[in-house]
Amino acid sequence: MPFERMEVNKKQRKDPGEKTISIHHGESFSKETGCIMPPIFATSTFKHGNINNFDYTRSGNPNFLILERILKALEKADFCTSFNSGISAVTAIASSLKQGDKVLCERNLYGCTTRLFEKVFKKFGINVFYTDFTNPEYKSTISKIKPDLIWLESPTNPLLKILDLNEICSVAQEKEITIVVDNTFSTSLIQKPLSLGATISLISTTKFINGHSDALGGAVLTNDLEWHEKMVFAQKSLGLNPSPFDSWLITRGLKTLPLRIKEQSKNAELLAQQLTSCPLISELIYPFNTDHPQYMLAKSQMNMGGSIITIRLKLNKEKTFEFCKRLNYFSLAESLGGVESLICHPATMTHASVDPGTKKELGINDSLIRLSVGCEDIEDLSSDLFMAFEDI
Ligand SMILES: Cc1ncc(COP(=O)(O)O)c(C=O)c1O
Structure with a gap:
């Protein structure tokens, strides 16, 4: 009998697996009804003094929080902030830099990320440099340029170059350089940039996370409290928040990621x-x-x-x-x-x-x-x- 041979773990596992995390999003702010799927919290504002401290949907909404909790658990990150697109997530990070800061980018990035740096952030005094991070020469480029932030993708879009994230992150950590990895092509199910040493793992949730081509979204994950606070600030002060409906759709799509x-x-x-x-x-x-x-x-x-x-x-x-x-x-x-x-x-x-x-x-x-x-x-x-x- 197969049942007799099956080993049953009677204890609750400490860390649930990725399929379980993706499906069970935890408390859905709807204890009274017992609904399995969270409702769409279509509200722009919240009554002052509520227990979760929701204030105004530009700076937070239960649907954002449910999605952020799952993304955080999958990446094993301390913090997650959701945005209305991957490009909004890029904007949130880049807008946290100051005039004169230097960004060293992998030469082959998603075209609109490059466009944002070249056509928008350069205007505000951000200096942008490019190098091929598959060439070991990148180490001397880092020493020469002394960037404040390094921007990577792996695999890169569209040439699928694979960058040695662990190695690049350890070089950057030694020099206290912030490292951003755009993980859109992989998701945390294929690789976890924060575990490989990145400061920030960015994802366009429009793609694999949602998986059904019916909503746009983005997210930034980090273990760094200072960067998290910058992301929360950018979400509300630049109006980069997602909509509750899109967050709900992405949460639903994520169940089958x-x-x-x-x-x-x-x-x-x-x-x-x-x-x-x-x-x-x-x-x-x-x-x-x-x-x-x-x-x-x-x-x-x-x-x-x-x-x-x-x-x-x-x-x-x-x-x-x-x-x-x-x-x-x-x-x-x-x-x-x-x-x-x-x-x-x-x-x-x-x-x-x-x-x-x-x-x-x-x-x-x-x-x-x-x-x-x-x-x-x-x-x-x-x-x-x-x-x-x-x-x-
Ligand atoms: C690697 C990568 N990063 C970011 C983005 C931007 O995401 P979104 O279209 O959600 O703004 C894309 C979009 O194709 C992408 O391929």
Whole structure:
């Protein structure tokens, strides 16, 4: 009898697992009704003197708090602040800097993060520098520039470079430099930047966390009280707060994150292996493919390879778009991380705002596409891609 052989742990586990954390968000401010799902607290203001000290929704709302608690528990962070988009989370951090501060960024960042630094924060006297953090030379660049803050992504968007977060964070910690890791492509289920030494872990909850392409959001996680206070201040004073409804949607989506991300990573890993044989592909980048330049690091730093595959086609711009439009299950659209597969043309979409020289230097050209692999049946995704390659 299988029951007799099963070992039963009769004690409540001290730390619940990630699937349990994602589903059980704890107290939902609704003890009276016993509702399983929290209500949407559609209120702009709160009666003065309530026990939770809610004041005005720009500076807090039960729906934000429920979402923040789950994100915090998943990352094992002390603090979390939610925002109305990933870019608002970037804004919250950058706006906490002061005139003259220096930011050293990984050269390949999400295009709109670079745009925000270049077109907005430079105007207010923030000095922005870029370097390739996969090149060991980055250490001397840090010593030369002496940045106040280092901004990383790993895997990077869209080239999927893997940065050695542990090593970079220890170099930065020695010099008391704040380290931000944009963890949007991984989520804390694949890697936990704070455990690897980062000061701040940022995430666009629009992507994998919500997973259903129906809401925008962002969050900043930290163990540093001073940075947390800055985030709370930015949320209310810059009006970067999310809406209760979006927070509720993201909380609902988050319940299935562990299941989705596992399935999506599995699909992506299989597709990445199958596509390597395709004669129309000149380069395929996937962190868990053995030919990835940082394969060993990816394997040690990440629990799964993630659901993003970047591909360079042996096709010109016109044919590349024709390929994208032939697909049935991969919609040509911005964004990533949802249950539905998407395809994106970074040069004209996510990285359209990056200057042509930088794009050329990075290799973000007209033949580059980025797949966000969803939860569909792998056989359907695979035949969709291989059929689109036929006779092109
Ligand atoms: C790595 C990364 N960071 C931040 C963002 C911004 O997130 P949002 O679109 O929620 O503002 C994105 C969006 O694609 C992203 O890919």
